[in-house]
Amino acid sequence: MKRIHDSFDRQSMMTTLGATLGKIADGHVEIHAPILPSSQQQHGYGHAALTFAIGDSAAGYAALTTMAPDQEVLTAEMKINLLSPAAKGPLRAVGRVIKPGKRLVVVQAEVFDGQTQVALLQGTMVPVGNGTR
Amino acid sequence: MKRIHDSFDRQSMMTTLGATLGKIADGHVEIHAPILPSSQQQHGYGHAALTFAIGDSAAGYAALTTMAPDQEVLTAEMKINLLSPAAKGPLRAVGRVIKPGKRLVVVQAEVFDGQTQVALLQGTMVPVGNGTR
Amino acid sequence: MKRIHDSFDRQSMMTTLGATLGKIADGHVEIHAPILPSSQQQHGYGHAALTFAIGDSAAGYAALTTMAPDQEVLTAEMKINLLSPAAKGPLRAVGRVIKPGKRLVVVQAEVFDGQTQVALLQGTMVPVGNGTR
Amino acid sequence: MKRIHDSFDRQSMMTTLGATLGKIADGHVEIHAPILPSSQQQHGYGHAALTFAIGDSAAGYAALTTMAPDQEVLTAEMKINLLSPAAKGPLRAVGRVIKPGKRLVVVQAEVFDGQTQVALLQGTMVPVGNGTR
Numbered sequence: 001m002k003r004i005h006d007s008f009d010r011q012s013m014m015t016t017l018g019a020t021l022g023k024i025a026d027g028h029v030e031i032h033a034p035i036l037p038s039s040q041q042q043h044g045y046g047h048a049a050l051t052f053a054i055g056d057s058a059a060g061y062a063a064l065t066t067m068a069p070d071q072e073v074l075t076a077e078m079k080i081n082l083l084s085p086a087a088k089g090p091l092r093a094v095g096r097v098i099k100p101g102k103r104l105v106v107v108q109a110e111v112f113d114g115q116t117q118v119a120l121l122q123g124t125m126v127p128v129g130n131g132t133r
Numbered sequence: 134m135k136r137i138h139d140s141f142d143r144q145s146m147m148t149t150l151g152a153t154l155g156k157i158a159d160g161h162v163e164i165h166a167p168i169l170p171s172s173q174q175q176h177g178y179g180h181a182a183l184t185f186a187i188g189d190s191a192a193g194y195a196a197l198t199t200m201a202p203d204q205e206v207l208t209a210e211m212k213i214n215l216l217s218p219a220a221k222g223p224l225r226a227v228g229r230v231i232k233p234g235k236r237l238v239v240v241q242a243e244v245f246d247g248q249t250q251v252a253l254l255q256g257t258m259v260p261v262g263n264g265t266r
Numbered sequence: 267m268k269r270i271h272d273s274f275d276r277q278s279m280m281t282t283l284g285a286t287l288g289k290i291a292d293g294h295v296e297i298h299a300p301i302l303p304s305s306q307q308q309h310g311y312g313h314a315a316l317t318f319a320i321g322d323s324a325a326g327y328a329a330l331t332t333m334a335p336d337q338e339v340l341t342a343e344m345k346i347n348l349l350s351p352a353a354k355g356p357l358r359a360v361g362r363v364i365k366p367g368k369r370l371v372v373v374q375a376e377v378f379d380g381q382t383q384v385a386l387l388q389g390t391m392v393p394v395g396n397g398t399r
Numbered sequence: 400m401k402r403i404h405d406s407f408d409r410q411s412m413m414t415t416l417g418a419t420l421g422k423i424a425d426g427h428v429e430i431h432a433p434i435l436p437s438s439q440q441q442h443g444y445g446h447a448a449l450t451f452a453i454g455d456s457a458a459g460y461a462a463l464t465t466m467a468p469d470q471e472v473l474t475a476e477m478k479i480n481l482l483s484p485a486a487k488g489p490l491r492a493v494g495r496v497i498k499p500g501k502r503l504v505v506v507q508a509e510v511f512d513g514q515t516q517v518a519l520l521q522g523t524m525v526p527v528g529n530g531t532r
Binding site (some may be wrong): 007008010011012013015016017025037038039040041042043046047048049050052053056074075076077078079080082 | 140141143144145146148149150170171172174175176180181182183186189200204205207208209210211212213215226
């Protein structure tokens, strides 16, 4: 959907991380990202903040597909369990809506490094009027 | 402590975000970061991944101060509640150990934008042997 | 406050657990509970659900002190880190508002067994119209 | 498996809530519970602590199926998103292992009221030696 691409393109952090949008469907958004030399933690693995960034964004945009056209999405809260080091890349985040709602949208995201799941996220997105909280 | 500085300096993501180490004490580590033009979300605020990155790292290094000298720290899981937009910067993350332990260290971090608290994090750090999981 | 006592008294689960209201102040509510023979896990410690129950309720009622008189409170999400076994009792849960808000109230609770902290909770409460979601 | 039944039977809280074990398979455990008059919140719905109790236990026992015979399971941390009121019962919790491990087991649970999902849980279980932490 166009509004997801527009919003994604305005996120300079996504550019910094080399992230790109993948599959978009109702309640389902995927984001891909390489493990750039500039996105690493102290052992050369992908940084947890990279994994969080694409998991949270995939979940947020999945939520946005369920919201009215004049609404934006904000993360209210997000929990991440890190399952394995992000060793190689590219990473693929798959965001999904678990429960849509007018006030709260409960979401989930899985992040994969090839065939290995490296993280599971669960959280809450809120709709906001255009540009305001 | 030297090992915290050494570990921090090896995290290219911290350089990418412009983050620097602040106060370090037993069970307490602070990290500062500006909201760079390259760290923003779609409305020009600091990206949630920036807030997560410095909150998670401050909490992790706070945990590391309680661990044996040959151990490294890994995030097992982390939850973040976003309280207010990160509008201006610089951001300041304050990480604290809630409960030290040989196998699990429970931690907390608060992230501030000036006087405004923008996030609260709660999670679990695990010690790992040098460079291995 | 009267509405907190009224709401608490209607929660049959609180009676089942032997829980009682303690200190109530703006953005701060405490709940006490013994470790009843009927509230234990497999080793005779207090069950995690007991700790969760009083932590979540203390946090929820702390949130309610910040809401309009005709509103009720619901837990949207809650995370609990268990720090030590609840060995002896009585337990004391201290709920606090971290960030009030019209749509979301971010809360925290600590649960103690004597001087030992046994749990830390962080979550989100939402106001609802009287009796409806 | 016998050890799951034995452990479950020693949890007086499960008896108090009227909970019973359902399907048990590798990395998968189900628990059922009615909404007893003694398990309610202030509007007559099932209490969040009931939903938490069976979701957490189902997830914990799912983790136990992956552990060595002389190990027990403890919840390190658990997050619950409440999706809908638990209105009618009986409730059914389905616990699953997302990532087994020697030190940490990442788990998930879904709780249903009939066909309606009322909660999603995500957390971390740890193995402990027999009866000790």
